Amino acid sequence: MSTVVRYADVEVGTELAEQVFPVTRADLVRYAGASGDFNVIHWNERVATEVGLPGVIAHGMLTAGLAARAVTAWAGDPGALVEYSVRFSRPVVVPDDGVGAEVVVRGRVAALQEDQRVRVDMTVTSGGEKVLSLARAVVVLS
Amino acid sequence: MALDAGLVGRSYPPSSPYEVGREKIAEFARALGDPDPVYVDVEAARAAGHPDVIAPPTFAIVLSLGAGEVVLADPEVSIDYSRVVHGEQRFVHHRPIRAGDRLVATASVEAVRSVAGNDMLTTRVDLTTTDGEPVCRTSSMLVARGTA
Numbered sequence: 001m002s003t004v005v006r007y008a009d010v011e012v013g014t015e016l017a018e019q020v021f022p023v024t025r026a027d028l029v030r031y032a033g034a035s036g037d038f039n040v041i042h043w044n045e046r047v048a049t050e051v052g053l054p055g056v057i058a059h060g061m062l063t064a065g066l067a068a069r070a071v072t073a074w075a076g077d078p079g080a081l082v083e084y085s086v087r088f089s090r091p092v093v094v095p096d097d098g099v100g101a102e103v104v105v106r107g108r109v110a111a112l113q114e115d116q117r118v119r120v121d122m123t124v125t126s127g128g129e130k131v132l133s134l135a136r137a138v139v140v141l142s
Numbered sequence: 143m144a145l146d147a148g149l150v151g152r153s154y155p156p157s158s159p160y161e162v163g164r165e166k167i168a169e170f171a172r173a174l175g176d177p178d179p180v181y182v183d184v185e186a187a188r189a190a191g192h193p194d195v196i197a198p199p200t201f202a203i204v205l206s207l208g209a210g211e212v213v214l215a216d217p218e219v220s221i222d223y224s225r226v227v228h229g230e231q232r233f234v235h236h237r238p239i240r241a242g243d244r245l246v247a248t249a250s251v252e253a254v255r256s257v258a259g260n261d262m263l264t265t266r267v268d269l270t271t272t273d274g275e276p277v278c279r280t281s282s283m284l285v286a287r288g289t290a
Contacts, residue, residue, distance in 0.1 A: 002190070002191070021175070027173070027175075030172070030173045031173045031174075033169070033173070034166075034169045034170045034172070034173035034204075035170070035173070035203055035204055035207065036204055036207050036208065037203075037207055039223070039226070041227070051225055051287070052287065052288075057227075059228075060227070060228035060231065061200055061203045061228065061231065062173075062174070064200055064231060065173075065174045065176075065198065065200040066174060066175075068198065068199050068200050069174060069175075069176050069198075072176075072178065072198075072199065073178070077180075077190060078178055078180055078181070078196060078198060078199060078238065079180070079190070079191075079192060079196055079237075079238040081199040081235065082234070082235050083232075083233065083234050083235070084199055084200070084232070084233045084235075085230070085231065085232035085233070086230065086231055086232075087229065087230045088227070088228050088229055088230065088231075091227070
């Protein structure tokens with residue numbers, strides 16, 4: 001396995017290219033099928049609002065999966081990602097308006113660890129609000 | 143109702159083996175819109191040093207969700223699933239999950255908490271091959287809103 005970014009080339013503060021991912025209702029249906037998470041709050045407006053949500057929301061793991069994409073694309077090898085943790089701080093509301101929502105992922109190298117491990121801290125927002133907090137990935141660079 | 147702190151540490155029987163298929167990996171990568179060829183192209187995966195196509199790092203959620211159902215089905219874990227949202231998620235990969243893996247999932251209760259009227263349940267799932275090789279550990283924290 002070899003990564004595009006090399007351990008020797010990064011330092012604390014190195015920034016990842018910002019990535020913007022559109023999320024539509026169709027994406028939620030596709031993710032429900034692929035993941036097996038058929039919780040109704042991800043496709044049924046009536047139930048979502050009945051339980052107090054602003055509307056149908058994206059699967060947290062879809063948002064987290066998109067954020068991970070930003071890291072693996074940067075590293076150049078998805079197999080390099082060895083640890084990944086997120087806290088879902090705010091739901092990504094996905095309106096049925098033909099446009100949907102946008103998830104914006106930024107990241108910066110927060111720590112260089114032993115064994116060529118690099119911790120990347122991510123800032124993940126939608127509509128200007130932070131939707132993931134404590135989003136951290138550890139990648140092993142070559 | 144509040145979750146019983148005595149549940150912490152409870153472990154459930156291992157799942158039957160889950161056979162990781164190339165098509166399922168490709169479907170999951172498509173759902174993330176991820177164009178990386180190591181998810182769909184065996185030659186690209188081999189060129190990158192993997193024996194077969196590998197799964198996106200968050201693919202483990204598929205097995206984790208399935209394995210976590212035994213915890214939610216435990217009569218002593220009373221959670222209203224329609225009120226559940228995902229609070230936190232963590233993955234530790236020993237190596238990438240890849241096509242051809244036969245994975246056994248073992249779920250256990252890692253933590254329970256009640257805060258501000260919400261029940262929080264953290265389930266840990268250990269994924270190993272049928273030969274016993276550790277592959278991935280997941281921790282999922284679910285929040286049942288307004289049930290405590």
